[in-house]
Amino acid sequence: MKQLTAGLLGSTGAVGQRYVAMLDDHPFIRLETLMGGESAGKMYGEAARWLSPTEIPRAAARMKVRSTSPENAKGCDLVFSALPSEAAERVEPRFAKAGFNVITEASARRMDEHVPLIIPEVNPSHLSLLDVQRKRTGWRGSIVATPNCTVTGLTMVMKPLLGRFKLRKVVVTSMQAISGAGFPGVPSLLITDNVIPYIKNEEEKVADESRKILGVAAGGSVSPANLELAISCNRVPVVDGHLETLYAEFSGAVTPAAATKALTRFRGAPQELHLPTAPEHPIIVRTEHDRPQPRLDRFAGSVPGMSVVVGRVRNGIGRNSIQLTLLSHNTIRGGAGTAILTAELMAAQGRLGR
Template structure:
């Protein structure tokens, strides 16, 4: 029997991704859609301006959108709510016994909330027991990281495990879809690069430290890695491209870096989770790849693509990575988190 699930913030861009990715899912069945006061009571087709290229799934068109204070009968809830709105609603649902897989930033850095990439830190799900004991609820909140932090953290996991990452300089070129819909006015976006995204750089500088840390006595000890980020919005629809310079405790050979990234597999691949890419990191050898338009759909949008791996005169090595921001960096990341919890018996009908 499939697990019944709800989507909060169902009419927005990330909510639409959740609905698209849940269509035909082998484990989960979409049972409820939750929206704002403006859309509650209307059918999904009436309330939603569908912005994805693939058509709106027919089974959701006639579903009535519930208000955000509705009592849900689904054990699993996917949250695409905006930050600051999400916090109270997600806590209410966790208190009522729901497992909430959140894409919002409200709870990411709380010490008892897993900030999860299943290939990177699946052991952090141990914090669920800590969270329940500390807060006295039977549900849980599990978050996925900022979309800009997702790709680099995936790469850092095998590199840190083998060589010890001590410093990271990051410069992002982030897609317009990361700002939601309607996002940035065309007058600002066309023929332009915006070298500021509010609140983005602090997230990118702190979230990887938590995800790459270790759980000791119910507490995450972050890695000792200094991260400096420059975040920019560029006129690309989907796919965050990022240039990284990485410093190591022990400088490896170039061939070792390439082999470490190319051979990386983790628990989602071992468990054959439905949304897990067979190859979480794809290394391209061409001098001009990755590129958002050509590489963002790799692994059905769930793989991180890497290229231009070369020595760096400032640190040790530099490279370019690409991650699909609304799939792996948002809805797809939350969905994979839920699949891992289901596979480990943490989500039940």
């Protein structure tokens, strides 16, 4: 694959740090420019409060954090954005207008009609929206979004069930890690010894984004999937890894064994194309009674943190439903990893690079 250079917005944050770690030895994407807000002007090694137990990559530690401006990404083939939503809303269109292909984590434009909201294994065909996006906006570059961290694992599990068994109703309860709120996140006095049964705007995002991702892209827009969803989001005292329990109802009979088979066999375009960040098994199904668990399973799979781990697949109510528990790493599969995989897919499709 052709070598690509990338800029990174929001490089010092919880998700930004994952990009820095994951791109350190990437075979064809090289991080050329790290950008920040208040940390601009400092060396990355001193600006980033490194959260991972692995060492901060040496090359990145010695880079100077630049201010957030298209000028500072000059020469880059793409720009990853891990900006908070308000900053993203203002900043990302300036980069797209200046000719950069932006892949963003932020929620600001996920639901815009012409912005593809991508999980490469689930809806790679939605990248076709980019042709209409360029025409409508006049941008030389583009914006592609990746989903909310709770949505990614959820829709990866819903996709094979939707295709195989006509999924129609889903009830989800999430137990979301503290790092999902960024750094410094939820105050320790609120989250220690506690569960907070509310995350602002999260349930709406999970419903809307899931329907868009599982919908059909045609004629420059997406017809959302016709799914009934009931969602409850909770913040729990776990550092990384969102756990979700799922009750899924179908229009016909389904058994736990058949659902397990569909989940285990699920593969997508990244696996077919052997993209470097694609896990061999996007979904891993465990059979023990007490898995998945965040501490034990968040780094599962051939690319650590990129597989969704499912367990407790069992009967629901009657013959037309099942229940299961799923786990996905929120800053890797739910964050930087999915965006990097999207860049790899776009590169394979010839959508990136000069």
